Amino acid sequence: MKDTDLPRSNFVRDWISADAASGKYGGRVRTRFPPEPNGYLHVGHAKSIMLNFGLAEEFGGKCNLRFDDTNPIKEEAEYVESIIEDVRWLGGDFGERPVYASDYFQQLYDWAVELIKKGKAFVCDLSGDQMRESRGTLTEAGTNSPYRERSVEENLDLFARMKDDEFPNGSRTLRAKIDMASPNLNMRDPVMYRILHAAHHRTGDQWCIYPMYDWTHGQSDSIESVTHSICTLEFEDHRPLYDWYLDQLGVFHPQQIEFDRLSLTYTVMSKRKLLQLVQQGVVEGWDDPRMPTIGGMRRRGYSSQGLRDFARNLGVTKTSGLTEFENLEYYIRGDLNKTSPRVMTVLRPLKLVLTNYPEGQVEMVEAVNNPEDEDAGTRSVPFGREVWIEQDDFREEPPKKYYRLYPGNEVRLRYGYIIKCHDVVKDPDTGEVMEVHCTYDAETRSGQQTRRVKSTIHWVPAAEAISVEVRLYDKLFNVENPNEAPDGQDFTANVNPKSLEVVHGKAEPSLASAQPGDRYQFERLGYFCADKSSQAELLVFNRTVELRDAWAKLQKRS
Ligand code: ATP
Ligand code: MG
16 A cells, blocks of 8 residues: 555544554554455445555554454355455455454364353353343343353353254354343343354364354454454444453453444445345346445446545544445546546447548547646547537537537537538438538647637547447435335335446547456546456446536535
């Protein structure tokens, strides 16, 4: 990461800075990013990645990528692969390889035995339902399990037999013996292990008992000598349990710190919901360009730097809020503006004929590749008698304040000449305008001292144009908070049925060399990225983001 990628001032950074200065943990800083491999990473994870990897880097420490893989039923190797790719793409440096909570299954088991021996854990035969019933409520204490006073010997024997595959799923659990009257429900004899006959993506059939998240997380942090275990606010109520386990074991004790998770307007972020969108075919897959996944955003054309800029500039606080989707687009646009070559592409082509331009003549005009980057230079675009323009740039009957092309009006063709419309050719059956006829003024070639006109439009040379498929994406949901669904329906009721429009356009010949992943600004239209399916036979582009910068205007106004 660059210096400008490192976290901005926030309370987590201040906390770590103070600990580093006071010599707590010997001045050492170690963090971890701990995804559960039950889906692809989303933009919310980018916030956590920037914070964890950024803080480690700033304070000369390390950040582990640790898979929290304790639930074999929902986890898959495909997710592990994608997460590794996404973290690397965002610039997270976790060294040679990631680590896995499943690496610690044996140690966690041994520690559980230790807690049993200390009289701090017991094997419980209550069913899931019975356990829920005896748990109590926020206002009422729970009741002790009838199995709570089992002897240490009996607990050791039963726990060993749980591990040795003697009991069916759900028949027994190992529970911590804490306090069924605690005001914190997490402390009411929480389950540490459950029986689950399921193959694990790494340990296969070696285990038929699996540790719960709370029993796994702090101990994994401790094993890895993590100093600051940074997580989202919903784990605040779990911190007493995190601390309790480590205190009972008397092992190295990291500090858990909670911050607010990112929520974006018009977006769902829960992996369960994203999986549902994939499974129901609402989107093409986890990397559909409409998905808020890192993979989807990459495919859509978001740059790693743009996402980092966004994530780094988010507040890190103790209260959760909603971030405007436009804020994300603002940073994406900002980076793409600096880095994307400009090209001319027409999405909805209309033929324009320059009736006084010599037939068969072609001249080359110079076009600037990127006005934001002097080194990017220029390119030549062929110009001739027939060009494609955007249907929208011509009106037979112009509305008020329409300065583009209409009969009798002049506009400039970008990098070319001033032209004037004198005629149209219509389809005799439909009345639709098929061609626009204009004259060009040979004295007005771009770059020379010439008169000015109100409007400049882009174009593509008809003879040399290449065909492109362009996917115009819009928001996947049509309400600000898609999680709130109308009565009796789930969040998919809020899916925007018009989130994708496919058009077939024409592009200037220089675009022919576009490779999947290449990003461009299509002049006057927005930023676009060649899709992974794009080939020489048919170039396919995804619209990344439009040019219109509503957010910047808003910020200027306020
Ligand atoms: P989800 O609820 O979206 O499925 P999760 O919290 O279950 O996400 P994990 O894989 O457990 O996902 O998350 C890995 C890390 O990323 C955790 O430390 C978690 O706190 C953090 N994280 C997850 N979602 C967000 C978010 N929206 N904003 C910031 N951090 C997040
Ligand atoms: Mg989770």
